[in-house]
Amino acid sequence: MKNKEPVSCSSAVRALSRQTFPVLSLKGEVNQETLFSLEELAHSEVFNVKSDWSDNITSLRQLAVQKPHVISEAFIFQHFTTLRLVDRNINEVDRGLLKFTNLQELSLTGNCLTSVVGAHLPKSLTVLQLFANKFADLKELTISPPPNLQHLGVGYTQLTDLSSY
Secondary structure, three states: OOOOOOEEHHHHHHHHHHHHOHHHHOOOOOOHHHHHHHHHHHOOHHHHOOOOOOOOHHHHHHHHHHOHHHOOHHHHHHHOOEEEOOOOOEEEOOHHHHHOOOOOEEEOOOOOOOOOOHHHOOOOOOEEEOOOOOOOOOHHHHHOOOOOOOEEEOOOOOOOOOOOO
């Protein structure tokens, strides 16, 4: 399902996080009553939200219920190793992705990208899927690519010549 307005990667992740982790909107100290409420919430319809955008959702949800005090924005960014932001109308890979310090696999398939700045990608990235986007060259990506990148998927794009890469 595509958004009406183009968005950045960071905006797409924030929107998915709000849908997937309503528990994280709880403010203040976590006491026994709140913990009991969280455990009830874990078995309710709230957690039946689509979570195919990362393999790490289930474990993070469990941690949010079992140990809510350890969940912080920084912890969440470090927790993710996979992100699938497919068909999200993303038009920009912004510096916000650098916060995902352990991200290994990123799929941005089916978006509106015309370029990808390599310096905006986490250094831990090993797999990058860019299928079905709108870029015609990889210049911005190849200037400073993630050093551990092992796989780059670029099918169904407007690329015509890969010989210079």
